Amino acid sequence: MRLLLFLSSILLVAVANTSLAETTVDNPFYVGVQTGYGNTDWARLVSQDDLSATATPVTATGDGVTYGLLAGYQVVPRIAIEAEYLHFADSHLTFMTPNVYNVTDVTSKTNYYALITKVFVLTNSDFRLYGDIGAARVTSASELADNTHTGLTFGFGADYSISEHWLGIFSFEYTPGTAVAAENASAQYVPYLYSLTLGMAYRF
């Protein structure tokens, strides 16, 4: 809660200072699509010894194409707020038998929803660099369990003004998941997410 208050205060100060901006933003709203490479990281769950293999997977892969939507508002030239959605490639978990779930292969689906604040570094060209931070909600669904984790997300990237209305975006984003020390750890784990995406947005 303290953390959310702190992050909210950053956003509020940024928005409240709109009148202090060096220049105004012509087309502050933008919507777009994004796609790229995503990794759902199960490394903290993958069993390292035979005893834990009765409850956690022996292998887990979660690489593949990720895609989604974005919508944002450029508050001032150096600050934007953005809502994001990404669908990650299916993760495939393999369990040793016997195990506490009586399964061998499990497919898990992961979705990511986030609200982030971007802080830009302007350059002399149409390129901008940025770092971002925000809150993310990650859903992880499989035959073992449907889990949801709300936490932080972080990233950095660059964008390029292709024209007055079109914006190209290159983004790296990292979203920590969560793990629990329990016999059914596999049913409570939410993977850690990495994404590297290219986006195209229309500004209006």
Add this chain to the structure above:
Amino acid sequence: MIPIVGAAVVEPAKDHFFYAGVIGGYANVDWSPVVSTDNATLPTDPTSAEGDGALVGVDVGYQLNPYVQFEAEYMRMPTSTLTYSIASHRDYGPLSSASTMDFWSVLVKFIAPLGDTGLSVLTEAGPGYEQRADNVADVNAFTPTFGAGFLYRINPQIQVEAVFQYAAGTGVSEVNPMNDYVPEIYAYTFKVDYLFL
């Protein structure tokens, strides 16, 4: 260029310089992924872990321009208290033990000044290194670290910051996960830096 006789001489503000300072604040060293939540994990995992407290540290940095700074920092995180069940089958010695955490990081800071207020918002990211030490294991890990907060120039030679910073840590699934776990860190830092102009 034609010199303008009689024009006021205004020194351009120096926008690239080195700085150094001290860090204080509060941090949570997060052990929750290894705190036992059922009887099956009682023999190997702590039953409780308290990792809240004060942090202290130092930082050095270089401002490339008013919008970008590079920074190296060291922080001594609060010492955690780990408590094990009597059912613990390991020879941990006392059922309660202390765990220390040292944290180093190198950061790129993106800074957005808010008009002429002297106040800026910033985000930061970079590699970090965590060093955990206690009677179960000494474990080190490289980790991504990120942050966000405010920067304020009190006067031409002093900048202060209030920054939240996160480090991801690491962990693995094994019978004794305490052997390899490196906690996540949530740090609320306050920095005072002297600028070498």
